[in-house]
Amino acid sequence: MFQKIINFILIVSLVIFPFFLGYQLSVLDRVYFFCPIEYGQDTIILRHDAYGSGDFMAERSGSRRHNGIDLQARIGTAVYAARSGWVKEARFHKGMGNYVELSHRGGYTTIYGHLSKITVKENRFVRQGEKIGEVGKTGNANQRGIIPHLHIELRHLGEPLDPMKFLE
Numbered sequence: 001m002f003q004k005i006i007n008f009i010l011i012v013s014l015v016i017f018p019f020f021l022g023y024q025l026s027v028l029d030r031v032y033f034f035c036p037i038e039y040g041q042d043t044i045i046l047r048h049d050a051y052g053s054g055d056f057m058a059e060r061s062g063s064r065r066h067n068g069i070d071l072q073a074r075i076g077t078a079v080y081a082a083r084s085g086w087v088k089e090a091r092f093h094k095g096m097g098n099y100v101e102l103s104h105r106g107g108y109t110t111i112y113g114h115l116s117k118i119t120v121k122e123n124r125f126v127r128q129g130e131k132i133g134e135v136g137k138t139g140n141a142n143q144r145g146i147i148p149h150l151h152i153e154l155r156h157l158g159e160p161l162d163p164m165k166f167l168e
């Protein structure tokens, strides 16, 4: 009898464990967004130049606000998907330049702008950390005085969030 109970517990544990693991992984993916570019040190550098600041909600011309942050980086630096998701858009836009928009589970969206190169196709699935393009100066970042950077936005159900609070 005692042996039967032990066997039963063992079998139930073996069945439950994969589900538990899957759940843990999905929670991890839901909470954390990888920093889309690599830095030699731990600190993220935000762009600050005569044309503006790369801070979240910084002022822009007219009544516009900066809906994302500008991560200072050299042209050609690899840009990685902050989280796994679908490539909703990968094209050129007058202001954003070459940009990629990813849609993630849980109603999250990330946008990567001013790229020199896009290395993914629309409607494709990308893994977290997969390369999607390279840093550039396309769109309205294409001015001499603007320091090269990656413009990144994070939205939840269309509402802009401060990516600095989510990047790992």
Ligand SMILES: [Zn+2]
Binding pocket: 054, 066, 068, 069, 070, 150, 151, 152
């Ligand atoms: Zn920006």
